[in-house]
Amino acid sequence: MQSTVMKNLQTLHLLPFLALACFFVKISGSISLHPVLTGPVMAYIGSRVDFRCITPDSLLPVTYELMGDGGVLIATVADLQGDQPASFYLKVTATLKGSYHCRATTGGSTGVSNSIKLTVVIPASNTIVTSEPFPPVAYEGSRIVLNCSVTKGSHLSYTWFFNRKEVTSSTSPLFHRTGNKLVMGMVTPEQAGYFSCMAWSTVQDTRRFSSSSEVKVTVKVYVSKPRISFSTSKVGDIHLGNVTCWSIRGSLPVNFSLLLDNKELRSVTATESLAAWFPVHVVPGLDMGVARCRVNTEVQELISEPVPLEVVPVGGDVKVEVEYLYRADSKLAAAILSCRLSRGTFPEVSWLLNNSVLPSEKHVDSHIQAVPSHYTLTDHGQILVLAKFSPEDSGYYRCRARNSYDDSGPWVESAAVLVRVTAHAHFATSSEQNDTSSTEWDVQNQTVEITV
Numbered sequence: 001m002q003s004t005v006m007k008n009l010q011t012l013h014l015l016p017f018l019a020l021a022c023f024f025v026k027i028s029g030s031i032s033l034h035p036v037l038t039g040p041v042m043a044y045i046g047s048r049v050d051f052r053c054i055t056p057d058s059l060l061p062v063t064y065e066l067m068g069d070g071g072v073l074i075a076t077v078a079d080l081q082g083d084q085p086a087s088f089y090l091k092v093t094a095t096l097k098g099s100y101h102c103r104a105t106t107g108g109s110t111g112v113s114n115s116i117k118l119t120v121v122i123p124a125s126n127t128i129v130t131s132e133p134f135p136p137v138a139y140e141g142s143r144i145v146l147n148c149s150v151t152k153g154s155h156l157s158y159t160w161f162f163n164r165k166e167v168t169s170s171t172s173p174l175f176h177r178t179g180n181k182l183v184m185g186m187v188t189p190e191q192a193g194y195f196s197c198m199a200w201s202t203v204q205d206t207r208r209f210s211s212s213s214e215v216k217v218t219v220k221v222y223v224s225k226p227r228i229s230f231s232t233s234k235v236g237d238i239h240l241g242n243v244t245c246w247s248i249r250g251s252l253p254v255n256f257s258l259l260l261d262n263k264e265l266r267s268v269t270a271t272e273s274l275a276a277w278f279p280v281h282v283v284p285g286l287d288m289g290v291a292r293c294r295v296n297t298e299v300q301e302l303i304s305e306p307v308p309l310e311v312v313p314v315g316g317d318v319k320v321e322v323e324y325l326y327r328a329d330s331k332l333a334a335a336i337l338s339c340r341l342s343r344g345t346f347p348e349v350s351w352l353l354n355n356s357v358l359p360s361e362k363h364v365d366s367h368i369q370a371v372p373s374h375y376t377l378t379d380h381g382q383i384l385v386l387a388k389f390s391p392e393d394s395g396y397y398r399c400r401a402r403n404s405y406d407d408s409g410p411w412v413e414s415a416a417v418l419v420r421v422t423a424h425a426h427f428a429t430s431s432e433q434n435d436t437s438s439t440e441w442d443v444q445n446q447t448v449e450i451t452v
Contacts, residue, residue: 033111053102223250245293316342339399
């Protein structure tokens with residue numbers, strides 16, 4: 001009977017505590033939880049990430065669950081103190097990409113955090129430059145596209161280098177960058193060179209990159225219309241001819257052919273210069289036909305103007321003609337003496353003043369006396385220009401010619417023409433013969449008398 005009384009007294013003493021516990025349970029069941037999830041939005045594959053979940057102002061123990069797409073449970077962490085964040089450390093794999101949130105539970109209450117979408121970034125590897133066309137060889141005006149290709153990589157950016165200098169829109173307007181491509185719409189020879197690229201990505205403050213090796217881009221130049229020239233020489237009693245074919249511009253190699261009367265005689269592939277030489281047999285005085293040069297590339301075929309393969313020896317009459325040039329103020333500026341030949345394909349012309357040979361590009365004799373101080377030879381020596389006048393320039397001028405391929409051959413000379421320069425820069429000319437006809441002009445008190 002006494003023990004029963006004691007048990008009833010103990011039960012009465014515990015009632016307040018039980019009531020207080022029930023009160024706390026009711027209170028905890030009515031708590032609204034608002035967990036917050038923090039963590040990265042991008043991460044390199046193979047790295048480790050840390051997601052943290054915390055319920056602000058929570059004083060009760062909390063259980064946190066990290067949930068993936070579709071509500072898949074990733075991991076669970078218990079916070080017994082109620083005010084500490086729960087950390088979830090994960091190794092990044094390709095399957096880890098997706099959205100994450102955490103669920104917090106305490107007592108009978110549950111709360112769901114914000115969502116974080118994690119992007120898995122794969123660093124670039126094995127970067128190479130490919131081209132369209134391949135290999136990257138094209139003629140000027142064509143289109144070339146370079147691609148910066150990788151075997152692996154995601155979320156990449158690209159940097160291009162031309163001759164080891166970075167290609168930017170401001171420094172390289174001839175290049176157009178789009179995605180992983182470098183586009184040259186109408187290439188020019190200036191865009192030929194060495195290209196490389198770098199593929200890279202950035203996660204937070206970490207950059208990873210992969211660089212390619214250099215690729216040579218060749219821009220070929222279209223060959224210009226070929227030109228042709230014909231020359232001859234003499235070795236002993238044998239006359240040798242040479243036809244030269246050349247182009248002003250173009251990319252090597254090219255093929256030159258010599259056509260005689262539209263039939264190909266010879267051809268050669270030029271690899272070092274845009275020129276080719278073809279020996280031909282010639283006989284002075286005999287018409288050997290009409291020669292042309294033809295140039296071929298993989299995309300072009302051009303033919304030169306015709307040149308007759310004929311060597312006409314110098315002969316017939318040779319004479320000197322004189323012409324005067326005047327300035328805008330009608331004062332005498334120059335006298336032009338021309339050596340006119342009746343015939344001769346390859347003449348060598350020289351001039352004489354008072355029977356002394358004037359120096360030319362071929363023969364310079366510093367000891368010659370009575371040489372005009374200012375004169376110019378043009379048109380292979382057939383024209384003598386007197387550009388400054390003094391009394392020392394007066395005298396008998398004559399020209400002579402012979403075959404340029406025969407240094408031992410005879411000269412054919414003109415008659416002498418007297419050019420007399422007075423102190424007032426007057427010119428008077430006359431032939432060596434004493435003819436009586438004369439012509440006289442008066443221009444602004446300057447008299448030029450020509451007696452023929």
